[in-house]
Amino acid sequence: MKLLRLGDQEPAVAEVRATLTYLGFLPATPRQISGSAERAGADPAAPPDGSASGPGSGSTTGISPDSPTSPTKPDTAAYQSSGVSPGTATTRDVATSLDAATSQGTAASKGLATTSDQAASTDPGIPRDPGAGSATTQSPGSKLGLARDAPVATPAPSTVPAAPVVPADRFDLSLDRALRAFQQSRGLSVDGILGPDSARSLEEARRNLGDRLLYHSPAHPFAGDDVAALQERLSNMGFDVGRTDGIFGPRTEGAVREFQRNRGLASDGRCGPHTLRELKRLRRTVTGGRPDVLRESVRLLARGSSLLGVVIALDPGHGGGDTGVACNGLCERDLMADLADRLSTRLIDSGLESVLIHAPDESLTEQERAARANSLEADLLISLHTDGSDSRHAQGVSAYYYGTTRGSSAVGERFAQLVQREIVSRTSMQDCRTHPKAWDLLRRTRMPAVRLDLGYLTNEQDARALGTTQFLSAVAEAVLAATQRLFLPPEMDAPTGQLHVPRVAGRS
Ligand SMILES: [Zn+2]
Numbered sequence: 001m002k003l004l005r006l007g008d009q010e011p012a013v014a015e016v017r018a019t020l021t022y023l024g025f026l027p028a029t030p031r032q033i034s035g036s037a038e039r040a041g042a043d044p045a046a047p048p049d050g051s052a053s054g055p056g057s058g059s060t061t062g063i064s065p066d067s068p069t070s071p072t073k074p075d076t077a078a079y080q081s082s083g084v085s086p087g088t089a090t091t092r093d094v095a096t097s098l099d100a101a102t103s104q105g106t107a108a109s110k111g112l113a114t115t116s117d118q119a120a121s122t123d124p125g126i127p128r129d130p131g132a133g134s135a136t137t138q139s140p141g142s143k144l145g146l147a148r149d150a151p152v153a154t155p156a157p158s159t160v161p162a163a164p165v166v167p168a169d170r171f172d173l174s175l176d177r178a179l180r181a182f183q184q185s186r187g188l189s190v191d192g193i194l195g196p197d198s199a200r201s202l203e204e205a206r207r208n209l210g211d212r213l214l215y216h217s218p219a220h221p222f223a224g225d226d227v228a229a230l231q232e233r234l235s236n237m238g239f240d241v242g243r244t245d246g247i248f249g250p251r252t253e254g255a256v257r258e259f260q261r262n263r264g265l266a267s268d269g270r271c272g273p274h275t276l277r278e279l280k281r282l283r284r285t286v287t288g289g290r291p292d293v294l295r296e297s298v299r300l301l302a303r304g305s306s307l308l309g310v311v312i313a314l315d316p317g318h319g320g321g322d323t324g325v326a327c328n329g330l331c332e333r334d335l336m337a338d339l340a341d342r343l344s345t346r347l348i349d350s351g352l353e354s355v356l357i358h359a360p361d362e363s364l365t366e367q368e369r370a371a372r373a374n375s376l377e378a379d380l381l382i383s384l385h386t387d388g389s390d391s392r393h394a395q396g397v398s399a400y401y402y403g404t405t406r407g408s409s410a411v412g413e414r415f416a417q418l419v420q421r422e423i424v425s426r427t428s429m430q431d432c433r434t435h436p437k438a439w440d441l442l443r444r445t446r447m448p449a450v451r452l453d454l455g456y457l458t459n460e461q462d463a464r465a466l467g468t469t470q471f472l473s474a475v476a477e478a479v480l481a482a483t484q485r486l487f488l489p490p491e492m493d494a495p496t497g498q499l500h501v502p503r504v505a506g507r508s
Contacts, residue, residue: 310379312379
């Protein structure tokens with residue numbers, strides 16, 4: 001897909017703007033609010049009061065038919081910030097959110113002429129086809145899809161000349177800010193660029209539980225906030241969905257079946273109208289805590305403190321024609337291949353099983369990497385990268401684990417912290433800390449996964465360190481120690497900075 005960014009102007013931008021408005025990242029106009037309320041009323045799955053349900057906000061309440069899928073809904077703050085009082089339609093509609101996609105249908109059904117129509121009628125340059133430039137496919141059940149399919153009102157004659165207005169298809173600063181806020185809330189890289197990750201996340205974010213029938217489809221798993229909402233509800237009632245990752249996999253199916261059996265429904269593992277009704281009817285019996293997190297930790301502890309038989313999947317971040325960052329005479333692909341070999345040897349020496357998930361000449365997508373780690377049934381995935389920056393001053397080591405505002409991989413987070421601590425204590429690298437991210441590699445792996453960014457090749461000091469075998473050995477040693485710590489019960493964890501893992505006798 002074509003990347004969209006600040007300054008671009010094309011039909012797809014209007015769609016992004018409409019979605020971000022629907023999700024509450026851009027101020028909604030008064031009419032849009034009434035529009036979304038009407039949609040909510042028409043759809044049993046939509047929130048009855050428009051209130052947002054943030055992470056953890058529902059921990060003491062029962063399961064209400066609310067929708068925890070939208071980060072924030074348009075609220076009165078939007079009125080204030082837009083300087084528009086409720087009930088007054090102004091040309092600001094066009095400037096802020098041009099309801100092209102979200103409320104045209106509603107406005108049209110009332111026979112109202114919208115200001116966007118006016119703007120369009122005075123500016124033939126604005127494309128009028130609401131379907132044009134649609135970068136993503138929509139299910140017929142999606143609310144935006146329904147709204148978009150509605151007939152468009154005939155433009156009414158305009159007596160007021162159009163105020164200075166940003167066309168909806170122009171990627172302006174307000175859209176840039178909104179997109180960055182959205183990216184931040186979803187654990188994506190905050191760059192203000194609409195690429196494949198952000199486009200997919202936008203598509204997923206507007207899925208509300210009840211929009212579509214959900215079931216396990218191995219070839220093309222359902223993904224979206226509706227799946228995450230389902231997982232959250234099941235998990236809160238004590239059903240084992242694994243990680244709340246918004247992907248309908250075999251474990252989610254198992255949990256749905258279990259729930260259905262429990263409630264005397266046909267146990268088909270599909271979340272349709274009957275299952276939904278039952279989910280909504282039931283009051284939550286388990287409150288507080290994060291059942292999914294507890295379960296992840298329990299499983300880990302059940303392994304005991306032996307490293308024997310633990311499978312570590314290693315992912316050299318690049319391969320084949322993809323060199324990664326190349327700077328200061330060094331190449332990320334080759335450095336990380338070298339590190340992966342050292343680390344693998346060290347892990348095997350210590351009694352673990354270690355597998356490289358791809359050959360040096362293979363260049364895989366993140367999804368493919370995740371799929372390989374999953375098929376290996378690895379206990380842990382470690383992805384190895386170096387970083388690069390336009391600024392030669394940027395330097396340091398950071399570690400990333402799966403996480404969004406909705407939840408994170410507790411074990412991934414703990415491993416990221418452990419490995420970060422070990423690396424910083426063994427090298428002179430600056431500590432850029434650990435961060436939750438929703439990157440595909442971290443999200444689609446079923447085991448805890450951590451991505452390491454081991455210094456900046458664009459920084460002279462980091463590059464000098466990365467070019468030495470001592471550094472690569474120190475990192476290998478750090479990862480090994482962190483792995484041992486991860487599988488040790490906390491009381492056995494040595495309090496000091498470094499843990500040295502002896503080689504297992506008898507292994508070659
Ligand atoms: Zn890389």
